[in-house]
Amino acid sequence: MDKIKEKIQNNSRETRQELRGRILTYCAIGLILIVVISIFLFVALKGIATFTQDKASLKTFFTGTNWNPGILGSDGKPLVGALPMIAGSFGVTILAAIIATPFAIGTALYMTEIAGKKGRNVLQSVIELLVGIPSVVYGFIGLTVVVPFVRDHFGGSGYGILAGSFILFVMILPTVTSMTVDALKAVPKHYKSASLALGATQWQTIYKVLLKAAxxxxxxxxxxxxxxxFGEALAVQMVIGNASLLPTSLLTPASTLTSVLTMGIGNTVMGTTANNALWSLALILLLMSLIFNILVRWIVKKGRM
Structure with a gap:
């Protein structure tokens, strides 16, 4: 009888502990959801004020090239043409990804298929070191090394999308490399074994089996x-030139959404047209982050299918 009572008490105690654990878990999840939704609503309300409160044209915002929110145009609406910053952001992002991708894939293949244990450890240490370097250090190196290099070998002032892409290439390389290594390691080992058993060489196996599966x-x-x-600010701001002009080439000074935000947010008054316009740029950044996450989930889903 005593054993039965003790068992009931233990089960009751475990049930209470499980209940408290669930409550704490749900509270943490609820808090995270509230924070995320609050941030999104706050930025969205501030961002759309440019169009609802200041009566700016949505078409002008996405297609205009004149960025001067403190001045009204001939139509009585603020000059908030954000196309130069949008083009600059996509320009440096896409070019950096194009440059970084082959280096990242090559490094990941070397680490997973070719290098020995010592070589993998050395490369892993280098990647971790690149991750830990602050953005301002990258920007300073870009200012003193990359900008003069671009000026001497490609022409122009050295400031522009090309210089910003070189800096971002180094900054995103560790992220792309690490995730590519994980993708290659996730390929089932029997794929490689079957390919080698059929007489394929190591490079044929890498090219036709491992890369396709990953x-x-x-x-x-x-x-x-x-x-x-896309979200990097300080390093790019130091080398891109910060000119709110539509870039005509990779060598002309340009600007990005983040560089304009960091330079202008401290020089505006909350609630003014200039401030609201900056919040509209922040809203674009937030929406782009959401789009990137949706793309990742879609790719992962397709890969599983």
């Missing part, structure tokens, strides 16, 4: 790298 993971790595590049 494509969803590699695409996910590239998109994550682009998301990192």
């Amino acid at each position: 494509i969803p993971g590699i695409l996910t790595a590239i998109i994550f790298g682009m998301a990192r590049a």
Whole structure:
């Protein structure tokens, strides 16, 4: 009888502990959801004020090239043409991803298929070191090394999308490489064994089997790298030239959404047209982050199918 009572008490105690654990878990999840939704609503309300409160034209915002929110145009609406910043952001992001992808894939293949244990450890240490370097250090190196290099070998002032892409290439390389390594390691080992058993060489196996099987993971790595590049501010701001002009080439000074935000947000008054316009740029950044995440989930889903 005593044993039965003790067993009931233990079960009751475990049930209470499980209940408390669930409550704490749900509270944490609820808090995270509230924070995320609050951030999104706050940025969205501030961002759309440019169009609802200041009566700016949505078409002008996405297609105009004149960025001067404090001045009204001939139509009585603020000059908030954000196309130069949008083009600059996509320009440096896409170019950095194009440059980083082959380096990342090559490094990941070397680490997973060719290098020995010592070589993998050395490369892993280098990748971790690149991740830990602050953005301002990348920007300073770009200012003193990359900008003069671009000026001497490609022409122009050295400031522009090309210089910004070189900096972002180094910054996103560790992210893309690490995720590509994980994607290659996730390929079932029997794929490789079957290919080698059929007489394929190591490089034929890598090219025709491993890379094809790891494509969803590699695409996910590239998109994550682009998301990192799209939101980078300080390093790009130091080398891109910060000119709110539509870039005509990779060598002309340009600007990005993040560079305009970081330079202008401290020089505006909350609630003014200039401030609301900056919040509209922030809303674009937030929406782009959401799009990048949706793309990642879609690629992962397709890969599983």
